[in-house]
Amino acid sequence: MARYCKVERRKVLGEELSKHPFFTDEELAERFGVSVSTIRLDRGELGIPELRERTWAVANEAYSALKSLDNKELIGELVELVVGESACSKLMIDESMVLAKARVARGHYLFAQANSLSIALVDAPMALTGSVELKFVRPVHLGEIVVAQGSVLKRKQNKYWVQVSLNVDSEEVFLGNWILFAIEDPSATGNGDG
CATH class of the missing domain: 1.10.10.10 (Winged helix-like DNA-binding domain superfamily/Winged helix DNA-binding domain)
Structure with a gap:
């Protein structure tokens, strides 16, 4: 040093x-x-400013960039978002998210965090998940903070290939590869959701 x-x-x-x-x-x-x-x-x-103010400023900037979903639809706290490129969110696993006996996070919370982050990366008013390949690497325990890192690997017309990795500390706990579809005119899809 x-x-x-x-x-x-x-x-x-x-x-x-x-x-x-x-x-x-x-x-x-x-x-x-x-x-x-x-x-x-x-x-x-x-x-x-101190960390709390810096975190608040970065989060506000990230939330203002959201296009494909409402900030209430995002699972976890958005930390960073560059639409069409990369994003990051974090989620604290609390009592309501764990299985009673095992005390580990229910898989749908981890999937929801990763899925909503992948949708947030799409540069369109709406995005739909086409397919997902995913792997749960290890259980996430009560009280752990899960950091999701997402990046757009490729884009072709209205199709996005996105990878999202969930980590606790520096250990990967979940990995997923998404194919998403950007919807420019949400009224043309009927009443589907992301």
Whole structure:
């Protein structure tokens, strides 16, 4: 780890937080080899808000980009969305989502998080799931936070190929490959849903 003088550290800190706004002050302090209070002072001097405010700003920006579904239809909390490219959401597994005996998440919650994120990636007023290949890698337990990462692999006319990976910490727990159809005129489909 390189040691930085104050001016260099602040410059690099600003660059890091513009690329990765979810770093905590503790993670940054460890990365730069300084105290948490030094990081807070640096952020203050740079006019960079604390993590909670940065998270709120990024989430608001992501939700404003939603086109193919309503924000209430998305399962999990949207963290990042670049329509037609990539997206990220997170979901805390709570008591209402687990099987009573096993204390693991019901599969339909994980599928719903991944499916709604894949639909959010489609650049159209509406999208329908055509097919899905998926693999549950390991059970997800009560209290774990599931982070979904989705990306558009290919697009041809109104057809999208999307891959979504669900992870707990850095461990993959679910992987799915979607084929979705963009619907430009929702009234032309009757009353189907995503």
